[in-house]
Amino acid sequence: MKVTINDVAKLAxxxxxxxxxxxxxxxSVRKKTYDIVMDAVNTLNYQPNLAARNLAGTSSFTVGLVYDNPNAYYVIDMQNGVLSRCKEEGYELVIHPCSYTDSNMExxxxxxxxxxxxxxxxLTPPLSEQNSIIDMLDEMGIxxxxxxSGRPSDEDQDTxxxxxxxxxxxxxxxxxxxxxxxxxxxxCGDKExxxxxxxxxxxxxxxxxxxxxxxxxxxxxxxxxxESGVEGAKALLGENNPLKITALLGGxxxxxxxxxxASRLMGIEIPEQLSITGFEDSPFSRQTWPKLTTAHQANDVISQHAARLLFRKTRGARNQDKDIITTFTPSLVIRESSGPNSAS
Amino acid sequence: MKVTINDVAKLAxxxxxxxxxxxxxxxSVRKKTYDIVMDAVNTLNYQPNLAARNLAGTSSFTVGLVYDNPNAYYVIDMQNGVLSRCKEEGYELVIHPCSYTDSNMExxxxxxxxxxxxxxxxLTPPLSEQNSIIDMLDEMGIxxxxxxSGRPSDEDQDTxxxxxxxxxxxxxxxxxxxxxxxxxxxxCGDKExxxxxxxxxxxxxxxxxxxxxxxxxxxxxxxxxxESGVEGAKALLGENNPLKITALLGGxxxxxxxxxxASRLMGIEIPEQLSITGFEDSPFSRQTWPKLTTAHQANDVISQHAARLLFRKTRGARNQDKDIITTFTPSLVIRESSGPNSAS
DNA sequence: AGTTAAAATGACAACGCTGTCAATGTTCTG
DNA sequence: CAGAACATTGACAGCGTTGTCATTTTAACT
Structure with a gap:
């Protein structure tokens, strides 16, 4: 029933x-030997046992995804991206939601x-941006x-x-x-x-x-x-829009x-009287009325590259993945929530 | 640096x-011994190694969460619920998204x-409802x-x-x-x-x-x-609402x-001309305008109980968790998208 | 062909824990 | 207080892999 490395060895x-x-x-394995072994692996449908590998080896086969983010769409995308790479490389993923305000997080x-x-x-924002965490990890040698969030000029394309x-x-x-x-x-979103x-x-x-x-x-x-978006719009546009705002960038x-x-509550027509834009292009930017003009951020792709970068570091010389993209720029997606300034 | 069971044994x-x-x-451990050992565990801050436990023991310490669901909110909730129990019990969670249409899913x-x-x-819907999968698992002894989805009368409160x-x-x-x-x-939602x-x-x-x-x-x-909601509303209400519908239940x-x-596109006022209700009370039922009347489904609690049920099965006699709820009924949450029938 | 270096393979311990079973303590019986 | 019965503890092998180092095979030279 359970196939081990010994069974494969015997067969090969x-x-x-x-x-x-x-x-x-x-x-250092001869091509011929390699083929023989792989044949045996396939006929027996052998899957190496992860626990044993993790126990015996110096490097482990599980990676962790840490996040503190209430946005379900974001988390799922990140997760799926990392997961897809893990699957390919035979790694396992352990997810770790946490709260950076939590005192025993460390x-x-x-x-x-x-x-x-x-x-x-x-690590995903905002945890990835906290020095205390980075220091801790460095100290632990993880x-x-x-x-x-950053610009191409920012160095450290390695981590x-x-x-x-x-x-x-x-x-x-x-x-x-x-x-x-x-x-x-x-x-503005969270200062953190x-x-x-x-x-x-x-x-x-x-x-x-x-x-x-x-x-x-x-x-x-x-x-x-x-909720904060509601409050913000009310704060900026309330009392008859004293600032004569005709467009609003959502964080x-x-x-x-x-x-x-909020605009709807105040009787403001979108986009006729006010343009509103989003950021990230999460599914519900397509599920509002009108649909949001936004910046598309390919979180699944981003997280795939994050995983690849991690594997490159982890497996050292064996893996020299060269096609890793380290800077992503969300791209404008124009939908119905933005339009010409009618006041001009 | 790394604390093993031997270090604890030596100290204790x-x-x-x-x-x-x-x-x-x-x-069968004397209270006194127990305390001595626990002291040692705490002073050394010992954490048993999962890989070793999984390898040596008959029962494993990792559980899997399998889902095929595009709804990020649902998945995150399920995940968090299971995860919170895992944490308490010292288990690890491996997530496994998949597609039930995928031929090599098995x-x-x-x-x-x-x-x-x-x-x-x-297992979560719709995979939890597919007999082929259940049979496979039974066969594998997992x-x-x-x-x-089911009613209290449905038997099998054990799985x-x-x-x-x-x-x-x-x-x-x-x-x-x-x-x-x-x-x-x-x-209606998916037939599956x-x-x-x-x-x-x-x-x-x-x-x-x-x-x-x-x-x-x-x-x-x-x-x-x-999208299907848009289509459905158009199909039912289009051409001047021949069926004289005044309320719509969303799947x-x-x-x-x-x-x-869709109603907005058709110039129908909600809830004045039409009541619309949702199901599940996902976050965006509060982020529409007007906010949706819906049925609140506590997915995180549900998944916690699912995990508890699983642990009870897994750990056999050692764990006789008796407070597990096996039937949950989503409860009505009245918000602004439903109102009196003005046509009556 | 004979030697030497390099490449490919194998034997075996070790990883950190749990299961098995034997050994020791403890309590209870008459 | 001996002996049985039971509760508690310990010694040791083994889980399925990888790391180390020794051994064998192949290739590359004179």
Whole structure:
């Protein structure tokens, strides 16, 4: 019933160790031997036992995905991306949701790492942006790859995958400017996320490049949530829109959806009276009315590359994956929530 | 650096095996010994190595969660529920997304099970409802717990957690009936999901109990997706609403949101001209305008109980968890998308 | 062909734990 | 207080793999 490496070795007429070499793709195996062993592997439908490999080997075959993110779509995408690579490489994935406000997060973390010696960790924002965590991991000698908001100029292409929120926000803002908008509001997400400042700076840079004065009164400081989007829109547009805002950048799709909701309550027509844009292109940016103009962020692809980067570090010389992309720029997707400035 | 069971044994002045007994909560350990060992465990901050336990023991410490569901909110909730129990019990979770249309799903499945001998599996709809899969697992002798749509009368409380969609649909329909609606449309989800027929039957039963004739023209057969909700609403309400529908039950929140979207396109006011209800109470039922009346389904709690049920099976006599709930009925949540029938 | 270096393979211990079974303590019986 | 019965503990093998190092085979030279 249960097929072990010994069964394969016996069938192939070689030693256990040679089979081990074959399944680990070690170089010094004769082509002919390799084929014989692989035949045996296939006929027996052999699957190496993960627990044994993890126990015996120096490197482990499980990777961890750590996240602190309420956005289910984001988490699932990241998970699927990492998972797809894991499957290909024969790794196992252990997921670890946590809260960065939680005081015993650190202990929690260590427990996880101890229990199953990990090959490495994929960290997502905002945890990937916390120095205390990075330091801890460095100290413990744990491999990791960070997915975070940043620009190509940011160095450390060896442990980081950057999402260029700056450029994407610039592009969205430029889109709105090209539609004739001048008073453009901005709904900030959580301060803990680097993406918040990156997006804000991209927005400001675009305004500057188009010779529009930056007005801090147009910026609402909130969180990346629907409710915060509602609040932000009310705060910026309430009392008859004193700032004469004609376009609103949502910090992400949820905030944009919240702004959409608030606008409806205030009787503001979208996009006729107000353009609203999102960020991330999560499924529900297509499930609002009208559908959101947003910046598409390919989280599944991003996380696949994160996993590849991790494997490259982990398996050292054996694996020199060269086609890893380390900077991703979300791209503008124009839908129905943005339109020309009718006030101009 | 790395603390093993031997270190603990040495410090406690007992044998390795006794430490093993303590951490596995085996009965025949003297209280005094237990305390001494636990002290040692705590001072050394010992964490038993999972790979070693899985390799040496007869029962494994990893459970699998299998799903084929595009709904990110659902998956995350299920995952979190199972994960929280795993954490408490010292188990590890391996997630396994798959597609039931995929032809090599079965092989895939077996591979996963072979690679890491699993303590058991938590199956979610629609996979939990496929007999071919259940048979395969039975044949392989794998423990599992199924989460599926069903009623309390359904037996097999040992391997199944039932979600009483029938009762919930009945309740929603009764709610609409009490608001004076008579021509109530129904947007069916995927046929592959048992929940679809359960919800449909609940709806029909409520109509029947209120002496309203069942009209199959009011039922749209679609899928559990936003797009399908859009299509369904258009199909049922288009061409000037010939069926004089005043209320629409969405098969789930996504379909309801789709119906909301379609209504907006058709210039129908919600809830003034049409009531729309969802199902599941996923986050975005609160992020539509107006917010959806729906049935709250506590997926995280459900999956926690699923995990508990699995552990009870797995650990046999040692664990006689008696407070496991095996039937959950989603409960009506009234929000703004349903209102009195203005046509009456 | 004879020697030597290099490549390919194998024998065996070890990874950290649990299962088995034997050995020791402890309590109870008459 | 001896002896049985039971509760508690320990010694040791083994789970299925990989790492180390020794051995054999092949290739590359004189």
């Amino acid at each position: 007429g070689v030693s256990m160790k040679t089979v081990s070499r074959v399944i680990n793709k070690e170089p 202990a929690d973390f260590k427990t996880m790492i101890k229990r199953s010696r990990l090959a490495g960790l994929v 491999h990791y790859v960070r997915v975070l 980081c995958i950057y999402v260029n929120d700056y450029a994407a926000a610039y592009e969205i803002t430029a889109h709105l400017l090209s539609l004739g908008h001048k008073n453009i509001g901005f709904l 996320h680097k993406s918040t400042t990156e997006r804000l700076e991209g927005y400001q840079a675009a305004l500057k490049d188009h010779n529009i004065a930056i007005n801090n009164a147009l910026v609402y400081e909130g969180q990346y949530s629907f 992400n799709d949820e905030m944009a959806a919240g702004a959409l909701f | 002045g007992v044998s390795m095996k006794t430490v093993s007994r303590v951490i596995n909560k085996e009965p 092989a895939d499945f077996k591979t996963m099970i072979k690679r890491s001998r699993l303590a058991g599996l938590v 423990h599992y717990v199924r989460v599926l 199944c957690i039932y979600v009483n969609d029938y009762a919930a649909a009945y309740e929603i329909t009764a709610h609409l009936l009490s608001l004076g609606h008579k021509n109530i449309g129904f947007l 999901h048992k929940s679809t027929t359960e919800r449909l039957e609940g709806y029909q039963a409520a109509l029947k109990d209120h002496n309203i004739a069942i009209n199959n023209a009011l039922v749209y057969e679609g899928q559990y997706s936003f 789930n929140d996504e379909m309801a949101a789709g119906a909301l979207f």
